[in-house]
Amino acid sequence: TMGKDNNDAPHTKHLGSYQREETVASLNERWKRDSDTIKKECSERTEGPSEVCTYAWMVNPMTGITNTHHVDQMLKGVLVHNDGWKAAGKPVRQPRTGWYAQKAKAEFSLKIVASLETKYITLMTMKSYGPNFKDTNLRVVLRVASEAGGGEPKVSEHSISGFHEMPTSIHIPHKFELPGGGANKGDTILVGVTLVSGAYFKVNGIALCTF
Numbered sequence: 001t002m003g004k005d006n007n008d009a010p011h012t013k014h015l016g017s018y019q020r021e022e023t024v025a026s027l028n029e030r031w032k033r034d035s036d037t038i039k040k041e042c043s044e045r046t047e048g049p050s051e052v053c054t055y056a057w058m059v060n061p062m063t064g065i066t067n068t069h070h071v072d073q074m075l076k077g078v079l080v081h082n083d084g085w086k087a088a089g090k091p092v093r094q095p096r097t098g099w100y101a102q103k104a105k106a107e108f109s110l111k112i113v114a115s116l117e118t119k120y121i122t123l124m125t126m127k128s129y130g131p132n133f134k135d136t137n138l139r140v141v142l143r144v145a146s147e148a149g150g151g152e153p154k155v156s157e158h159s160i161s162g163f164h165e166m167p168t169s170i171h172i173p174h175k176f177e178l179p180g181g182g183a184n185k186g187d188t189i190l191v192g193v194t195l196v197s198g199a200y201f202k203v204n205g206i207a208l209c210t211f
Contacts, residue, residue, distance in 0.1 A: 054118045054189070058205025059097045066091040071099055081109035084195070098126070101138075101201040107194040110206075114189055117210055119182035120175055121191065124205035125160055128169040136162035136198030140191070144179055147186035154180030162201050171204045178208075 057074040059065050065074065071087035084106025089097040121142060127133070138160040145153040156179035183189050189208060195201050 051116070052211055053207055053209040054114045054116055054183075055112050056205075056207035056209060058124055058207070060205075065097075067097055071097065075099075075110075078110045078112050079108060080111045081107070083107050095202075099203040101195045101199070104199040105195060106199075106201070107192070109193070110189075110191040112189045112191070112208060114183040114185055114187045114208075116185050117182065118178065118187075118189065118208050120177055120209055120211065121189075122173050122175045122205075122207040122209070123160065123203060124171050124173050124207075125162065126169060126202040126204060127162060127164045127172050129163070129165060129167050130169070132200040133163040133198070136201055137196050138162065138201055139194045139196045140176070141194075142176065142179055143190040143192075144183045145188040145190070147184070147188070153190070154178075162198065 055078065057063065057065055057071070059071065065071065068087035068089065075087075084103040085099060085101050085108045087097070088100045088102070089095045091097055121140075123140065125138065140158045140160065142156045142158070143153040156176070158174075158176050160174050178189065191206075191208075193203075
């Protein structure tokens with residue numbers, strides 16, 4: 001959650017697709033706006049078939065995903081490889097519930113068949129000033145394989161840092177466009193995530209959506 005800090009002190013941070021002069025107050029406001037959108041998408045997904053998301057979840061009481069069993073259930077059937085990641089934490093105590101990397105070079109892979117036109121992935125991850133987060137970096141490799149077959153899968157690669165200097169911990173949405181303009185219904189989306197630097201990281205949600 002957002003802690004109290006000097007709201008007038010500017011910080012330049014790279015947050016997913018964002019890079020601008022930030023203050024704690026403006027960061028908090030933008031985080032709330034972006035996370036409200038993701039909460040809505042995740043709520044639609046967990047309550048029934050979604051018209052905007054092929055796959056989505058986020059740890060939050062509003063989505064009904066609050067404990068490690070819920071996280072494991074959301075990954076069941078799509079998690080095809082895991083080495084060093086684990087659903088851990090508590091709903092109301094620190095560390096809070098999430099999907100955690102617990103060793104250096106930890107990696108996991110998801111394989112998801114698009115149920116509708118899917119153009120973007122959003123990963124909600126934690127940024128913190130704590131020593132566990134210093135120099136942490138996550139590599140995300142996205143692949144889209146056409147249902148029709150033929151040709152090589154479209155590939156893109158992105159990077160997410162887990163550290164910032166502000167004395168607070170916050171979940172940040174990182175939204176990336178899927179390669180080749182996205183996936184059509186029936187295409188296979190492969191998400192490969194590797195902790196390339198550091199030995200600790202937290203993912204709080206993943207969404208594959210049209211918008």
